Each structure stands twice: as structure tokens, then as C-alpha cells.
Amino acid sequence: MRIRNWLAVVGALAVVVLVPPLLTSGADTTASLRSLRVLVPNAPGGGYDVTARTAAKAMEDAELIRNTEVFNLPGAGGTVGLGRTVSERGNGKLVMSMGLGVVGSVYTNKAPSSLLDTTPIAKLIEEPDIVVVGEDSPYRTLDELVRAWKADPGAVTVGGGSSPGGPDHLAPMLIAKAVGLDPRAVNYIPFDGGGELLASVLGGKVAFGVSGVGEYRDQIEAGQIRVLAVTSGSRLSGVDAPTLRESGVDVEFNNWRGVVAPPGISDADRARLVDLFTDLHGTPQWREALARNGWTDAFAPGDEFGAFLRAENDRVATVLKDLGLA
């Protein structure tokens, strides 16, 4: 009996250890990817999650790939997932969904791994921020707001939907710097997402709010909030507000999302991933998903995204250093 038990254990171990490699070893030789795992560094339902799941579904529907698996590894503003991605060195079948928020989190969380360690694959979408006030606010133009803000930065509170280092925090700091205000003097109040901020803007609790335009379109249309400026380079359709530059503030700012792969992957793997996302960008399914979610297309593949990522990293680092957060 004992011997039979031992045989069973050894047999089971052999199956566990040997079978998975045998099953997957054939995949590397094919030209295009068969399967892809997508790591989402925040919780289900969050921005990176929706982007990843939408992209995965569009890829499968367009038959670019047989099989995608999206999994969540949330924590510390995305840096837990980033750490995992960096430690998967050489894995050409994994990408991480990420965006501007992760760039800042690396600094505020003092994370050991940086986005510069990863292999940039593609930037996918952009979303501009808006500067908003409630309908009862005394400020009618950005100029009026800036004048009051410079006169007493402590009393003119600014709310944003992200914690320090996140997009809604960076935008007002960049605006402050551009109008000659010390970012340290800015009285920034973080809220748990654009929704919670919205209540404070509607109720006039904060002097003004800075957040993504997506969540607020209905309130803008209903006239409950007033948009003083949009942070993108050009005006937005459906939003009757000038850009920051048109209002005399030399800042252009967009929240963006993209995908990166682990470091040290082979050139062939990298090319395959960049091709996959370039193909995705061309599919009608992706176009439809962009329209449905109200996302602005901002596709930038491979090296172009790499250069952009470095520039964003520097810009975020400068702002956070001014504030003593990096």
C-alpha cells in the first residue's frame, strides 16, 4: 500500500510539473499571439479596468487574438501591479493597463520600480480635465477665478477626484505654477473620485473643482455646473468653454491611458504586442468602444509612446518635487 501511495504522489507531481509546459510549448513558434494576459493595477470597475476589459473584448471580437485574460492586482495606486509587471521580466504575453495616475503613484508611494523600467507598448486614449464651479459661484471666467486665487490661495479651495500625485491633483498644480502661484500655497482637497467631488462642487463646498470631463457632461448640460476652461489643446465639442491657453494660462494637460509590457522582452515579442495594439486601433469594434465610452482616441505606438512616457514622467516629477512629494 505504501508503495502505491508513493507512486500516486510521484505521478501526480509529474503531471503537475510536466503537463503545463508540454501544453504551452508550441505557442511560441506561431507568428501572431494566441493568448494574452492583461494585468489591471486597480479594482474592477476602475478606469484601467474598463479600458483593459473593453480592449480585450474588442480584440477577441475582431479575432485578432484567440484568448485574453484580464486580471486585477490592485494596490497602492497601481504600483503593486507595476511591481509585478517589472518582476515578470521577459514575459512577452503579459501587458499592464495603466495611465497617468500610475506615474504619480510611483513617486507618492516611493515605489521601488518605475514605469521607465517597463517596455512601452502603446498609448490608447486621452481624457482632458475641466475646471468647474457650481452654478452659484461668483466666478464667471477663468481670469476672475485666477485673480481671486492669487489674492488668497488658502481661501480659494480646489477639489479634485484623485489623491496627491494623481491627474486631478497635477492639473491645478500646473495651472498654479503657470499663473505664478507657489504650488505649496494651493489648498488642494482630495476626494474619492470625481463623483464625490461633484457633490462638493454642486454644493459650493469647494471654490472650484478639477476633474475629468466624462463624469460631468450631464450636469454641464443641465446647467448645474459651469465649466471655466478645458485643459486640452483644443476645445471640446459639447462643452462651451475656452482652453487654458485661450484664457492666458500656458498649460496643456490630458489624462491618458495606455499599456506597457514587462522589461527585457525580446524584440520579436515587443513587435508582436505593438502590432496587436496597432491592429486593435484599426478595428471598428475599438472605434465603437471609444464612442460608447466618450474616450478621445490618442493612439501612439511603441517608441513614440516611450518618448511621451519619459516626458510625462519628468513633468510629474518636477511638480511633485516642488511640493516635496518626490
Next chain:
Amino acid sequence: MDSFTNLLEGFATALTPTHLALAALGVLLGTAIGVLPGIGPAMAVALLLPVTYGLEPTGAFIMFAGIYYGGMFGGSTTSILLNTPGESAAVVAAIDGNPMARKGRGSQALAAAAIGHFVGGVIGTVLLVLLAPTVAEFAVDIGAPDFFAIMVLAFIAVTSVLGASRVRGFASLLIGLTIGLVGLDEMTGQQRLTFGSLHLADGIDVVVVAVALFAVGESLWVAAHLRRKPASAIPVGRAFLGREDFRRSWKPWLRGPVIGFPFGAIPAGGAEIPTFLSYVTEKRLSQHRDEFGKGAIEGVAGPEATASASAAGTLVSMLTLGLPTTAVAAVMLAAFQQYGIQPGPLLFERESALVWGLIASLFIGLCLLLVLNLPLAPVWAKLLRIPRPYLYAGILFFASVGAYAVNADVFDLLVMFVIGVLGFVMRRYGLPVLPAIIGVILGPAAEQQMRRALQLSDGSLTGLVNTPFSLVVYGIVVVLLLWPLIRRLFRKPSPQPERPKVDA
């Protein structure tokens, strides 16, 4: 009555066979998800989102709402039977629900919880129909100072759950507050008690703390004492609520929604604080105060009604303002946007059929849930017949799976067992566990609201008391604090001996 005709039309939408089937599927899924550890309703809705692309929006939302309410019903099941709350709204249900189950009154506790959810859900949804626009306006006016005032009130209320020894009660509260400090400071981005670990940067989830202190600590304690006592199985008593149970539960069922509904509607309200406040209120008002913590049915009925009513409140601010006040609402909001629908002030006009169909399906879902859960209560309660060593092994297994499943991270398991050992030590030295949980819930929320209020007033202390609402709440706090003195002033020293102190 405009909303009434709309609601009737909504019932016409919701009562089609497809929608009815989707509502049933939703409540079944929701109940299952609530019972299973680790997957909360928020994650379930998020994972189902891609599957529902094929459905038309009304059907999808009817199903999501079913999952949300179903999760509330199911979450209290494990809380009561196994002392392992599946989600934060069900933490309070464990305090008295589990002692009831261990006394053989598990099916009564489950039935009181199920009826409480039903009553809370129905009242909450009726309020949603009648008051949605008014409540939405009120919700926007609640700011940080008002919130902080409510927190102060909640902290005063904590004193009634400190237990027999105040020193031990406060020590436990401080343990909870310390655990609540762990993580990245939201205002400044500074790390606190994270010991450089990224895994601790988001803090420790209250569910993990509750499961660790309740279930793991309890299991270790039982394991340490099992040899000395015969390991008898837990008795399973009568199946249904008796007349006495009804007599004691109906008031808490009705009071719960009054606390839960407004909290659900205000941003950052959630279900944890109102369920706790409901528990404390019931304890104060009960004639059986000494039974609290040892299996008082009021302590299950009130908070559970509160939890469901707060879920209805959450829908108010989500539908009328586009304001997600809980994680589930945030995911549902994302789902609306997937369908190109923007919840907000214009939703009721633009998508009238969808909204009223959704609201009508809530009533239907609640009835389905009651029908599903009441007969299940005695069946679930039989689970406790399992001999204790196996039962506690099972509890540990479920607790571990739950803690691991949240983030698929071994680190969470480690955190749970470390806090579990702490729970064991607390039991060993007679520290009550409840104040620690309250500390984890209230501490971070109170800190955040106080700092936000002070920031809004640019550092001036008047920022804490500059709203009428906060002044009213502070007034209540003062009255509560001075009440014993006032009573002594008005009532001349009575000849009777002092009543035995029940909640020191």
C-alpha cells in the same frame, strides 16, 4: 400623482418574462455572492459587465440591482452563522447574530435579518420613489463639517459598547484606531505605519480586520479550549420566529430605514456607520440591554434593515446626481456609461422607462429575496450541526479564501492571521473585540472629514461648526453627555437603590 403612474408603468416593464427572469437571476447570483467569501457585489457586477453587453440596458440594470440587494441579504448569512462577515455592511450583524446562532437560535437570527432586509429595502425604495429629488438636494448640502459632527456623535455612542471594563474597552478602541491609521495619508501622501510595504499603502480593509478579529480569533480561542470542554455540536432550535421575536423586532425593522436611507444617499455615507449607529440606538432603546452582545434579536433586526435601506439611498444619489456613494454604485455608474447613459439630473426625463422599470424591479427583487431566504434560514442554520472541530476548520478555510480572493495576494492572508492572533490575545485578556472594529470604521472617516473641514475653512476652527446641521448634531451630543446630570437635577434623590448598571 406623477411618480405613481410612472411606477405603474415601471411595473409593466419589470413584469415581462425576460425582465422577471433577469431579476430572479440577479437575486440568486447576489445571494450566492453574498454568501461566498471574497467576492463582494461590486466585484460581481464588474465581472458581469462584459457578459451583459448583449442585453438591452433595462434588463442589465434589473439584474445588477438584483445582485446588489441580493448581496446584502446573503452577506449577513455568513456573518450570523460563521462570524465571518462577507462584506462591510454585514459586520454589525455578527455581533449579536453569531451569539444567537451559537445558542441555537440561528434560524431566528437569519429570519430576523431577512425580514429586516425586506422591510428596510421596501421602505428605502418607497422613499426613493417619493423623495428622490429632495434627498438629492439635501445630500449635496452635507459637507465635511456635518460629517465630522456625525462622527463625533458616533464616537460618543461607542461608549455604550465598551463592555464591563472601560479601560479594556478604550484599549480595544485604540487598537482599532491604530489599525485604521495604516496606509498612505490621503491628504498629503505620507506613509503611515506601512513599514515601507506597498501592500499596506492602501490600508487594511475593514472586512479583513472583522474576519480576523471575529472568526480567526474566535477559532484560535476555541481551539485553545476545546480539550478542556467536551466538543458538543451547537444545538439547532426551532425553525421560525416566535411571537416574542416579532414583538421585539418590529420596531427595530422600522427604525433602521430612518437611519440607513439618508446615510446611503450622502456621499461617503456607505453602510458601515449607519448599521453601527442603528445597533447602538437599538441597544439604548431596548428593554433587554443586558442581552446585547450575547444574542439580542434587536441587534440583528435593526442594523440589517438599515443596511438595505442605505442601499436604496445609494441609488438615489446615483440616479439623480450621478454620484456614486459606494463601490457598487461606482461600478453601476460605469455600467450606465458603457450603455451611453449618463446618470444625473436629466436621467429621469431621458430614460424614464429604464429608471422606473429599475425601481419597480427592486420591489420585485425584494419579494423574490424574501421568498428565497426565509425558507432557507432553517436549512442554513443546520450547517451548525457540524461537530465543532470541523466547523471551525471550515470557518478558517472560508476566512482564508475570502481574504485571499479579495486581491489574490498572499500578503492579505498574512495580515489576516497576524490580526487573528491579536484577536486571540484580546480574548485571552478580556478585551472586547467590537470597539476595535468600530475604531477601524470610524477612525479614518473621522480624520478625513475633520481635516477636509479644516482645509475648507483654511485652518480656522470655526470651519467645524459653521453649518446649521453640524450645530444641531453637536447640540444632540451635548444633551447626551449632560443627560445623566440633567436627570439628577430634575429628579430628587430617590429612595430606591440605584438600578444595576447594565452598560458601563
